[in-house]
Amino acid sequence: MSAGEIAAGVRARELRAADVVAAALERIERTDPQLCAFAEVWRDEALRRAREVDARLDRRGPDVFLPLAGVPVAVKGRHGLRAAGPLLAAGCVPVGATSVPGPGTPWQTWGLGAHGRTVNPWRADRTPGGSSAGAAAAVAAGLVPLATGGDGAGSVRIPAAWCGVVGLKTTSGRLPSGDRTGLAVPGVLARSASDAGLWWTVVSGERAPAGAALPVPAVWSPDLGFADPDPEPVALARAAVERLVAAGVVRLVRPRVPLRLADPGPAWLALRTPGSDLAGAERVRAENGRRLAGLFADAELLLTPTAPTAPHGHEGPGDVYSTSLTWGFNLSGHPALSLPAGFGGDGCPAGLQLVAQPGREALLLAVAREA
Template sequence: DGAGSVRIPAAWCGVAGLKTTAGRLPSADRTGLAVPGVLARSAADAASWWQVVAGEPEPALPSLPVTAVWSPDLGFAGPDPEPVALGRAAVERLVAAGVVRLVRPRVPVRLMDPGPAWLALRTPGADPAGAHRVRAENDRRLAALFAGAELLLTPTAPTAPHGHEGPGGRYSTSLTWAFNLSGHPALSLPAGFGGDGCPAGLQLAAPHGREGLLLALAREAEARSGD
């Protein structure tokens, strides 16, 4: 902003950010919730990082358009209207560019809120039984969704960016930590700017082990948009 302070999560909504599949790369986190990833200027740069750290070849472009399901809230997040509108507009640009094709899920996307489970797993001495039940149920619902579509699209954050004072009573990570809990790979792409001038993001989540799909698709989206 004008005072030179950092808005969070504006920093990672304005770049290409990749979260890898849980367990694919080494992590010192005992809970398995934090995994290696990268923030890069572009999807092409993120793909180069992935080639180096994973030792995989350049991600191959899949047959286009890729089937995708759009969810503004994953069934629990209660996002603000502006990030939803910006995310949806970014989805429509992907559709117009021939990169994705929206499909209707067999059942509505309604995950259990991962927040309490995430916090329980992060708290030493907490009983993890409830967290494991939430994880298992969300894994079941995501498996059913990915049986009918290759991608799940959501806003990256449900709220406008906040300062270092924190998000208040609502977590700006609520749409991203769903995939920290499930271990699915996810990638955030810039989705435009809100009324405050801060960037918003569009999150793409894929089945386990499909980082190559996310990166190839994001790189093609950038190429077709001229970004």
């Protein structure tokens, strides 16, 4: 069931939160020894919280409304519960902490769960992406309908693409983040855009996003002017764009100035490395921001592949940066969303990335709901 269906059923008392959460815990117990999506499972605490949700609804007054009543949610990492206050207030029930890369693990490879290395639900010999590895795997495998993530360079969007789910990175500064550089921001992984929209409504305090005025003018870029993605993820993303065009969801436009961003990689790494040339990094940030502002003067969306390659094996990608198409928007602060775009010849999913102007998460979610 979707998060929306669970919450509606629990609020109507057609479902008991305790039963929903117990079923999720049973799925995790049965599946996670192979998937390794969870670092910790909070069985007793989750059941206690679920019973509290039921009790609150049983005795509720007319002013009680829990938009995510009884929805099992996984939180990223062992400390993810610290930022889950709005979800708890909305009736969510955290069931455990998802895997992230272990100590000394190359950041671009895999997550480390309680049972071992996190695997991609579609192919166990492939990575689910990182660093929100367990979050994406748990949602894709149906263990939970929602999982929180954090995105510092693509850590929500890349796992979403490689596991075939929806992943939203929020606008920099829009939600609280403990990252000193400002590059890492909160996000969510969900099986549908509607569920991601429920999460956004709860954590942002915005009203439920209305539908966008369709078709939305959009610019397609396979490489952002500097990257060198593989042909297959580009072809899958482009095919997804054509489906959106055929459905009347987007309308492709040609910008007055072709988009050619400066490679954000050196600037991103400088901001993460003490003693680096921050002035140079800020020049790249400012110049790319100027170029993106020019594009968004002509269109409301930028469309790209989410990742430049298919999911790699657990030994790592070698010299290929899976972040090449995502981390520029951590540098610029724009919100971005990864949508499932189909399957490659290896049987693994690929993603289409949607980017909007800062503060326009509602547009991304509205377009994604129409996909």
